[in-house]
Amino acid sequence: MAQQKVVVIGGGLAGLAAAMKLAELGVAVDLVSLTPVKRSHSVCAQGGINSVNDQTRPLGDDEWIHFDDTVYGGDFLQHQPPVKEMAYWAPKIIDLMDRLGVTFNRTPEGFLDRRRFGGTLFKRTAFAGATTGQQLLYALDEQVRRYEVAGLIKKYEYWDFLAPILDAGGQCRGCVIQDLVSMEIRPLAADAVIVASGGPGLIYGRSTMSMACNGSAASRCFQVGVKYANGEFIQVHPTAVPGSDKLRLMSESARGEGGRVWVPRTPQDSRPAAQIPESERYYFLEDRYPEYGNLVPRDIATREIFNVCTKEGLSVESERLCVYLDLTHLPREMLDTKLGGILEIYEKFQGVDPREVPMKIFPAVHYSMGGLWVDYERTADGGLTAASPRNQQTNVPGLFAIGECDYQYHGGNRLGANSLLSCIFSGLYVAPSVVSYFQTREATGEVPPALLEQEGRRHQERHDALLKRRSGKENPYLVHQELGNLMTRAATVVRDNDDLRSAIETVHQLRDRADRCALSDTGNWTNQNVVFTKSLIDMFPLALSILQGALARDECRGAHYKPAFAMPGIEADSPEEKRRLAEAWCDRFEENTKKWLKSTIAEYDSSSREVRLSYEPVDTTLIPPRPRLYGLVGAEVIEEVWKERLASRAGDVSGNGSGAGTKETVAAS
Amino acid sequence: MISRSKTSPEHVEVRVLRQAAPQQRSYWERFRVAYEPDMNVISVLQRIAARPRTADGQDVTPVAWDCNCLEEVCGACTMVVNGRVRQSCSALVDRLLEENPAEIELRPMTKFPVLRDLMVDRSRLFRALEKVKAWVPVDSYHDMGAGPRQSPEAQQESYPYSQCMSCGCCLDACPQYRKIELIQRDDETDEQFAARQAATYDRNFVGPHAIAQAILFNQNPTGQMNADERVEALTAPGGVQVCGNAQNCVSVCPKEIPLTTAIAQAGRAATVHSIKRWFDR
Structure with a gap:
């Protein structure tokens, strides 16, 4: 059998981790990136990376509590098995990064120093000064370079991902990419494609994200049928x-x-x-x-x-x-x-x-907690089945997603110093899964050359048409600025249904205007104007997913905050009244959980260019969802009522239900 | 915040050295951008991209340039600003106008082939990291426990080197680092051309950034085990001996990496290595 080849889109932490692990497994990798991989947005991560460690264990910390903090911080919107697996892997990942030469700060005795981050009471965060993302990225970049020299990894730097190539059976067989310097469009055949393209910050105009974080790769997958989940959950730092x-x-x-x-x-x-x-x-x-x-x-x-x-x-x-x-x-x-x-x-x-x-x-x-929908295979004890082909695979067979562009790990809100972890974890974890996918998928033979040629030609025609377009006077940069302002107003810290409705309407108008953009550069050499315009056009499907998801979700959860549906704390003079209000509060919480503890799934209809929403249940079987009571007035009495309810139902809770209990011990300490 | 001249100007005059493609003639073009508070060179270039019209009213193609993080950690946006090689994101317009109120001058880096306008091809810089084997050659990515313990002092010594973002400022400022621009021949495949490029780059000066990375990995307790290979690369043609000690590198490094310290260490290691090799004959 010929050697298997995987195309990885994106050379940040997730993409590099996947590439090096695949190379170690003997799989050839084509690594496609908008920028030289060493300049990827992961360099901007500053604070650190979380894991339970020998300094926190003696204080009562363990992997389960890291898992619990993560789902509690994320307002229980994550499927729990992948999060649990990640928390248990975290110490091993930091060990590996340490072995790769990351210059982590040290204690006087020479161990890794740790600091405290948000949403936990333990000092779990390993760090390298305040440039931890940069240091971690460089360590992986170095390993990838090592495999590049060995001939297993080939980099396509300054190349744009235009689309996945699907065959008649709907399986991903490669992708179309474009050289940002020569503008050459080239189809690449592959046995699997892994998208690790990061977040879509540019949809908001200015953000903390880098200029390469335009969301286009995720959007281009979305537009050929990959589901986009929980798009409305955007972290505002x-x-x-x-x-x-x-x-x-x-x-x-x-x-x-x-x-x-x-x-x-x-x-x-x-x-x-x-x-x-x-x-x-x-x-x-x-x-x-x-x-x-x-x-x-x-x-x-x-x-x-x-x-x-x-x-x-x-x-x-x-x-x-x-x-x-x-x-x-x-x-x-x-x-x-x-x-x-x-x-x-x-x-x-x-x-x-x-x-x-x-x-x-x-x-x-x-940061975007939402992203491309991916699957996983659960073990009986609630972890992940290692090397299952389902892990990190999207609903399009052969197309995987990892890192910030997948939706899997952070639920409604990401805890600080968990993103570097989820990126490296999903990157390392996907590699054996992709190898299993090769073994389990139906034999498909060589990618038909006609398919490659046809897809290449289609994108060439789209590109040429954009360059030749004479009609319209719209300026892509100004349309982008308007989109950014609109999204920042309507879909960040505070959300309101009227605003969201009007924003959706405006986004449709902006999209139509983007269709009429005139290019100021019609040449075919390092044309940044046409590349930007394409990425702008591809922002709209994701912008709509974010806005429509936010409009539909009539509740407050994590980063998604709608004052009209907030559950304020309780204030009353008499204990009886307090108690009554707390009971009512808990009833309402339970009702809301039933109604809204579910993933938003967006699907794109390319003929109407509309986004359709549906919902999927979330696996919360390991740690029962409980109210997030940080700083809420009357939290004590609500917590008391909640604990009583939990206790009365203890018989019904299967598996390891210790999470909530452990957490409360910690919170009380 | 930043001290601003009492009367902010209405416009910023920007002169850009442009070039349509490799091997083509370069030319200056002047732009006039409306002044805004807290601008940097990136936001100036963004305004030009949004409305590419010269100061004398001619519609032109937008200026091409490279950037990504905009907070001076990715190394992408290096260019020559007012005659000094630096990151354009941290080149603040108010400061530049203090230097020269008349105009801001932007040129591409001088030691790398221009792709277009302010975009250059810095692949040689990454090739040098391959030459000096700038990595820790671990056995595997399996779980083998933690790495070796290190003192905080050792970490503090290595950390500055690990902040090198491959921006290339040190190379542009180095008198011994000469521009190499190869052109793909018609009878050459992409692979053949890449091989010829790599061979040419390898014969020429690796540059201070790569020397510092060799030192970084030679300091690492595991990387140390392969120290000889890196020193060997630094004694080969294009190695540390090419350095003429101008010390420009250290003065332009945006991360203030002690490049000359690394070069001195590498020089000593190279000498020891050569003597050892002479005895081993």
């Missing part, structure tokens, strides 16, 4: 530095190392921050969330910062919304060794030393 070209991330690790978020109690107090006395500072996160403090999960921190600026009018500045992220009370030397990378970014781009003056930050679109 609480702390970013606004800029005219991008919103630069200011890592959660700044708070993990002791950074404090505050605003002056006097609105727009004109004094310099240092001159505002403690008593006149409002540390609103610490005040409202005494347990987690500045390290509440991201969706919560984001909403609080947003509200403190908008509703409460306490923004530091009047011209633009921002709050202080303050590190000035921390020792300089510690800041330099643990956070140097991000402090330099702030200093370079803002011209102010954050060791001396508190940073001014505001939330920004950061």
Whole structure:
């Protein structure tokens, strides 16, 4: 049998991990990337990567609690088996990265140092200064280079993925790619294609994401029939530095190392921050969330910062919304060794030393929890069946998805320092699954040359037509700007059905305008104009999935927040009344769980160019869903009622139900 | 925040050295972009892309350039800004105007073949990382437990090298790093051309970035086991001996990587290696 070949789309952490693992298994890999892989967006990840470790275990931590924190933080929207598997693999993944030479910070004794991140009470996060993503990416880049020299991996850098190639039976047999320099369009035959193309930040115009994160690869899969799941779950990171070209991330690790978020109690107090006395500072996160403090999960921190600026009018500045992220009370030397990378970014781009003056930050679109739908095979004890061909496979046979562009690991909200983990985990984990897929699929023989030729020609014609298009005066960059502004207004921190309805209408109009874009460059050499226009056109199917998913979902879950459907805390004077309200609250919670604890599945109808939604149940059999009570008024009594209900049903709960119990022990400590 | 001149200008004048394709003649073009607060060179180029019209009103093709992260960690957007090679994302317009209020001048890197306008082909830079075997050659990716323990001091020494983002600033500034531009012959396949390129690159200076990476992996407790192979690569033609000690590399490195320290260490290792080899004969 000829050697099997896999095409991997994207050279970030997930794509590189998959490529190197496949190469180790003797599979040839074509690695396609918009940028040289070493420049992928994973370099922007700053804070670290989570796993249970020898420092947290003695304090009562274990893999199960990491799993529990992740699903609790994600508001139970994830299928639990993949998350459980990931949590149990996490220590092994960090060990591997350590062996590959990642320059993780060390304890005095030479072990990996750890810090605390949001949504957990344990110091689980291994880190390399404040450039952890960069260091992890480089380690994988180096391994891929090693296999490139050995001849098993061939890179296509500065190539764009145009579409998967499906045969008459609907199986993925390769893909069409385009050289961004020579503009050559080329079909590639493959035994399987793995999409690892990252998030769709550019749909929001400016975000913390890189310019390559345009979502086009995921959209192009979506448009040929791959399901897109939970698109409406977009993480808005609480702390970013606004800029005219991008919103630069200011890592959660700044708070993990002791950074404090505050605003002056006097609105727009004109004094310099240092001159505002403690008593006149409002540390609103610490005040409202005494347990987690500045390290509440991201969706919560984001909403609080947003509200403190908008509703409460306490923004530091009047011209633009921002709050202080303050590190000035921390020792300089510690800041330099643990956070140097991000402090330099702030200093370079803002011209102010954050060791001396508190940073001014505001939330920004950061990560997509939703993404291409993928499957998995569950074991009896609720983990994943290793090397099952179903793992990470989309509904199109032979087409797999991993990393940020799959929807599997983070549910309604991702915990900090879990994304590097899910990217590397899904990348390593998919490789043996793809090999099994080769063995189990029906023999299909060589990819018919006619199919390759036909697909190549189709995309060439589309490309040529775009270049020749004379009609229309629309400017793709301006249409993109409008799309970004619209999406940022309608589908970020606070969502409202009227806004979403009108946004959907406008997106349709913008899409029609994008169809009428005129190109300012009609040449056939390094034409960035046509490449951008194509990616813009492909933003609309995903934008619609996000908006329609958000409109349909009448509830609050994780990052998806609709005030009209919020479940506020309870306040009452008498214990009886409190109790009654808590019972009612829990009833409503259960009702809502029944109604909405399900994955949104978007499918694209290419003839009408419309997005259709359906829903799928979520496997929550390992840890029963429970209310997320971070900082809620009346949380104690709600929790009490909830525990009683759980206890009364304990007999019905099958399998390992210890999660909730363990979690509560932790939360109470 | 950033000190701004009292009266912000209405427009920013930008002069760009353009080139339609490899081997073609380059030419200057001038653009006028409406000033906005907190602009950087990237946002200037974005405005030009959105409305590619020269200062004298001619419609032209948009300027091509490379970028990705926009926060100076990916290394993509290197170009020569006001005569200095640097990342264009961290080149803030207000600062540039302080240097020269009349205009901002953008040119492609000088040591790499121009693909188009400000886009250059830096594949040689990555080839050098292959030459010095810049990786830890682990046995497998199976679970073999943690890596070797390391002191915090050792980590602090290695960490700066591991921040190298392959941007190429050090190479552009290096007098010993000469531009190599090969053209694919009609009778050459892509593979043959790639092989000829690699062979040519390998004979020429590897550059400070690759020397620093060799040192990084020679410091690593596992990487150390193959230290000789890397030093061997650094003593081959195009190795560390080519360095003329101009020290430009370290002064332009956006990450302030101690490149000259690495070069000095590599030089000593190369000497020791040569003597050892002489005795081994």
